[in-house]
Amino acid sequence: MAPTLPAARLHRVSEQPTSVAVVIPAKDEAQRIAATIAAAATIAGVDLVVVVDDGSSDETSTVAREAGAEVVRHDRNQGKGKAMQTGAAYVARHESTPHALLFIDADLEGSAVETGALVAPVVSGAADMTIAVLPKQKSAGGGRGFVVGLASRGIERATGWTPTQPLSGMRCLTRPAYEAAQPLAAGWGVEVGLTIDVLRRGMTIEEVPCELHHRVTGTGLSDQLHRLSQYRDVWRALAVRRVRAALRRP
Numbered sequence: 001m002a003p004t005l006p007a008a009r010l011h012r013v014s015e016q017p018t019s020v021a022v023v024i025p026a027k028d029e030a031q032r033i034a035a036t037i038a039a040a041a042t043i044a045g046v047d048l049v050v051v052v053d054d055g056s057s058d059e060t061s062t063v064a065r066e067a068g069a070e071v072v073r074h075d076r077n078q079g080k081g082k083a084m085q086t087g088a089a090y091v092a093r094h095e096s097t098p099h100a101l102l103f104i105d106a107d108l109e110g111s112a113v114e115t116g117a118l119v120a121p122v123v124s125g126a127a128d129m130t131i132a133v134l135p136k137q138k139s140a141g142g143g144r145g146f147v148v149g150l151a152s153r154g155i156e157r158a159t160g161w162t163p164t165q166p167l168s169g170m171r172c173l174t175r176p177a178y179e180a181a182q183p184l185a186a187g188w189g190v191e192v193g194l195t196i197d198v199l200r201r202g203m204t205i206e207e208v209p210c211e212l213h214h215r216v217t218g219t220g221l222s223d224q225l226h227r228l229s230q231y232r233d234v235w236r237a238l239a240v241r242r243v244r245a246a247l248r249r250p
């Protein structure tokens with residue numbers, strides 16, 4: 001006799017997405033975006049690849065379209081969080097059946113295919129969101145751990161869970177998990193916001209090692225300014241969530 005599944009479990013399985021939409025936020029990525037799209041398109045279950053050109057001043061849109069992606073363009077730069085939001089809204093407008101959302105960065109090139117490992121736990125219902133854990137990168141980065149530390153401690157304080165790589169942007173999630181984090185935190189706060197919001201809803205996260213390679217942030221002035229923006233956005237995402245938690249307390 002077939003084992004009897006609890007009703008809640010049956011209901012959940014029937015809601016699981018079977019297809020996957022890849023969403024790639026991209027700012028000035030003309031050099032790398034074509035290889036990233038080509039690799040992402042080969043992941044099992046992927047039937048839509050959306051690139052959100054976040055106000056690039058290079059040929060990102062043209063290159064992405066030629067590589068076979070659907071392209072949405074922000075006329076002016078709005079930051080990574082907004083770009084992800086625009087991409088997910090595009091998917092919602094164009095899907096006839098629910099898709100899992102696979103967010104990946106534009107600079108992964110061929111290694112983007114490895115993000116396929118993020119899909120199975122979400123499609124099977126084992127996790128509501130998966131997060132890629134990256135190996136040590138070929139070239140050394142120039143960070144001192146300030147942003148990563150702020151993000152890690154903030155997530156831990158808010159949820160009790162300590163992420164391995166709190167800023168990792170390669171994530172696969174169900175639409176309900178995505179909705180749990182609405183509106184997405186702005187800019188570089190988006191990953192921290194997603195993690196806290198999904199866990200606070202009682203949903204589950206699984207970390208998945210993926211052999212990904214990307215452009216690392218170095219030690220120059222623009223790299224340090226980039227870290228400063230990351231710090232500001234992560235701080236804001238945490239502050240908003242601290243206030244929300246305080247307001248919910250009786």
Ligand SMILES: O=c1ccn([C@@H]2O[C@H](COP(=O)(O)OP(=O)(O)O[C@H]3O[C@H](CO)[C@@H](O)[C@H](O)[C@H]3O)[C@@H](O)[C@H]2O)c(=O)[nH]1
Binds near residue numbers: 026079080106167230
């Ligand atoms: O205004 C922007 C800036 C960047 N991007 C895109 O966002 C992605 C990540 O940007 P990147 O310059 O690679 O940032 P990193 O500092 O290398 O990113 C690390 O840290 C970020 C959080 O701070 C995460 O989003 C990334 O996944 C993680 O690799 C790339 O596809 C960019 O093209 C935008 O869409 N809009």
Ligand SMILES: O=C(O)[C@H](O)COP(=O)(O)O
Binds near residue numbers: 230
């Ligand atoms: O280089 C990095 O990993 C990010 O920009 C974060 O910088 P951090 O090392 O200062 O946390």
